Amino acid sequence: MxxxxxxxxxxxxxxxxxxxxxxxxxxxxxxxxxxxxxxxxxxxxxxxxxxxxxxxxxxxxxxxxxxxxxxxxxxxxxxxxxxxxxxxxxxxxxxxPFIGILADKNLLEGYIDGNEFKEKFEIYSDTAKSIGAFAYIFKIKDLDLNKKQVKGWVVEYDDDSNAYLTRKTLPLPDVIYNRSVVSPFSSMNKKLKLLEKLNNSTIIMNRYTRINKLKVAKILSQNKITKKYIPKTFKFKGINDIEKMLQRFDAAYLKPVNGSFGSRVIKVIKDEKYGYAAFYNKDRENIKITGDLESVMSKLKDIMGKRTYIIQQGILLADYHGRPFDMRFVMQKNSKGSWDISWSRSRVASQNNAVTNVAAGGTSISTLKVIREASKDKMDITIEKIKEACIDICNILDKNLKLCDLGFDVGLDKDLNVYLIEVNFRELCRQSNISGEWEGISRCYKQPIYYLKSLYQQEMAKKYSPQN
The missing domain is CATH 2.40.40.20 (Barwin-like endoglucanases)
Structure with a gap:
């Protein structure tokens, strides 16, 4: 060959x-x-x-x-x-390889409409061209398996070097990089299975981007390497679960199994004056509810609805100038298939907020700055502990799921122990336009393409080896 x-x-x-x-x-x-x-x-x-x-x-x-x-x-x-x-x-x-970037309606329309916070598809395309690959964007409904073709979108440039998308009929992808929302039992996943059956050499990375928090916690807490990073997590069944959690820990968090961006996350603590207090964010407004536990839970029905929730041990997070913070890490496989940190940013909670998310009123800040403030003379050791935790978690999840990148929300407690707060199987940090962060953000676009090209080459070497 x-x-x-x-x-x-x-x-x-x-x-x-x-x-x-x-x-x-x-x-x-x-x-x-x-x-x-x-x-x-x-x-x-x-x-x-x-x-x-x-x-x-x-x-x-x-x-x-x-x-x-x-x-x-x-x-x-x-x-x-x-x-x-x-x-x-x-x-x-x-x-x-023909690399298909599987996008959803929101990502595509955001790009076409010129939204400020948009997926920069041109970086995928330009990176692919630089290494002898061809990348295009498509939605799941663009796949025509009977005709073995895709009605996809190709990045082109006008005379002023402005990128735009052109619709073209294209070959089925050799490799798919999923940037859409796909769960194991969705109709999208069924169509991907049909594609694999039709073209058994197709490689799909980040196949599932919606996996409930309880399953993730179960995978990681049952592993001897990663269980130390996982707060106590259970399916929420009722008031008794909160009482039991608060007997052991200072706070309990209620989180939707499939939520994101800190939406509908509730922090519950004991309150000396009222009995209990619950905090959550709604439309960037921090809301506090107090009373006995039954009345608090009754008032939370509107925000919780009939959604399935988990209850999680509250971590007393390290603080930055008196406000708790956590850290977002974008973990990606490099061309050798090893996990690296491509980008990181920290979020500092607003006053009395249950979550640190910027979308919920938190403040974005340099990760090194908050680690330096929290760890003082233990900064180097703390950074190594965080890296080790992130790579350990990636390796264990990768055994269960075929992944090439992940977003992690990681916290440090007051003793600088590392805890995983949340896993994002479709991280959206690359849509950020934070000043001075472009090198890291652009890496988030390039690394998956490098890895997918390498993966394709490995598969082709097996298929077309001298023995075959």
Missing amino acids: ISLICRIKEKSPFENSSGNTVYISPDLAKEISFKNNTKTKLICGGREIDVTVIVCAECPYSQRILCMNRDLLDTLLIPDDIEVEVIFHTSVIKLG
């Missing part, structure tokens, strides 16, 4: 060239050990076609170019004039 990055061109050296002919230069033929008039299969996405490779001495094109006419490009749904990795095997020419 020989792998080279080649340009795909819509040109034929001869006017009477047949539709299923690929032309290459003598230099390229020598490099890949192909003879003139070689019969082989050309594969792209889920499509393959029998072709004849002609070594053209008069070919005016540079060494690593595959020339074919428009009919052949259209049959394989290959955009003209792209550079991708080409695998030359004894009986196959494989083009790829």
